[in-house]
Amino acid sequence: MCDEISPNIAKEISNNVDNFLFDCDGVLWNANEVIPGSLETVKGLKALGKRVFYITNNSTKTRAEYAEKCVKLGFPASEEEIVCTSYISALYLHNMNFQGKIYVVGNPSMGEELDRFGLKHTGIGPDPPDDNQAGLQVVSGLTLDPEIKCVLVGFDKYISYPKMMKAASYARQKDCIFLATNEDTHLPMDVPFVIPGTGTIVASVKVPARREPLVMGKPETNMFRCLQKAHNLDPARCMMVGDRCNTDISMATNCGMQSLLVLTGVSTLSDVETYKASGDPTQATYVPTYYANKLGQLGKLLGFSIP
């Protein structure tokens, strides 16, 4: 097993970690309810001079919108401290000096982040009725735009057969960049039905394209790589705090960061035992450095005032 945090471990963390990366849902809050002790811990770490970043796979908010959500719940956050997949996708294309046009299967926040970097794209929302009609004929008069050299897929509630057809047709071209914000299969919500996540939308493009996209979100490493570059971070002095072993903790391991699993969200200690016993190299990346029942436990051990 990995170790539960103790007074000694908390001291070590305090000495050796300069940058804390927080997954949000299941760590800082659940839905819109702050998890008790999380607020004080984040504020306490900031007061100690630690850098704090909020890392989310969510592709439906811009950095500004996500910072607003943090602040509304009481967490000190500026746009520069937010790492979300809509922003990282746009930054990735900007960093590579992408000059073509992007076919986007996405949402308004993704469009906004692309616009902020001046990246050309096909727009957001339902397909134009004519295209939609042509696509529904299946073998149709659709024409491909030769300017398009990238397909970017994120959460899109207007996903349709014609969009799948167009996105897959572009993504199938060898010189086309194929990006996905993340591959979460569903949204973890307390409702009696399944809310399909971005992984569902991505599957509907990658299956016909017969090609895997480059994924920006956790457990892939691109989010951290962009952050690392922007802030000159040393992974050895970073700690990822998360509630999901197969996304948050796996990304930390893959980036050479320490990790802390909190038990206020998806993963359990028995999951960790299973991963550790599996002997599978992928599952080995799911095992955190430390665990805590909740984030407030770290705050308490560091002497912050936790009510």
Place this chain on the structure above:
Amino acid sequence: MCDEISPNIAKEISNNVDNFLFDCDGVLWNANEVIPGSLETVKGLKALGKRVFYITNNSTKTRAEYAEKCVKLGFPASEEEIVCTSYISALYLHNMNFQGKIYVVGNPSMGEELDRFGLKHTGIGPDPPDDNQAGLQVVSGLTLDPEIKCVLVGFDKYISYPKMMKAASYARQKDCIFLATNEDTHLPMDVPFVIPGTGTIVASVKVPARREPLVMGKPETNMFRCLQKAHNLDPARCMMVGDRCNTDISMATNCGMQSLLVLTGVSTLSDVETYKASGDPTQATYVPTYYANKLGQLGKLLGFSIP
């Protein structure tokens, strides 16, 4: 390598095989063009007293519609000789005496085959506008129908986010049967864009449901099992003729049939070599018993008059 058919092999086939199962596209015809020699071979086999069946993963035609297509191209075919996934899905539910209601992601031919067996289902086509609107709200006022105990997914050009949400919600329920007609990723058509196949639609339901459907089509064995039951077939005296190793030939191997690969469609001899050398047990099922450059080669060796 597997053997190319020879005069001796053709004689053996003629002696030992009573039932010929033909994949159609790539074997009998390409798009709407009959492959020279195929017509005469099928007719010749029938004249020898062999039984002939047409086996297609296509879920967008009823048996009657598919028989009509065969006849239009000159192939002797009655409804009883057609095995298509819309029909097999309905037959599968009929055979198990399914009494609930079926949530269908599908097309009119699937609806027709279900109706013919008197199976209750939710209907075909775009989602009702109210449901669609509710689904697009993502966390919505959608209610699940407790009568629904089966999700059946086939080709559906009206696939939408609300449909994915509903289908996945039902399929996620443990007592719900989850069927897919087939999982072909795309339609093999000679057009400059990708036509997403039923596998794309299935992925958009199984990813959020986090569950694998029971697949009716090739390479799974359900199509043959239904045919076997209906006609009391001995697999050892059946031969599957196909152009795709990973569907047609794999199903034949999995069912204990002999198989003949024809090189007029998707798979090549070099594919066969790769599968044979792989040492992978799945790929081992892709290796046919025999191969022929085209179906007409068998007819010629059997002494049929091939122009």
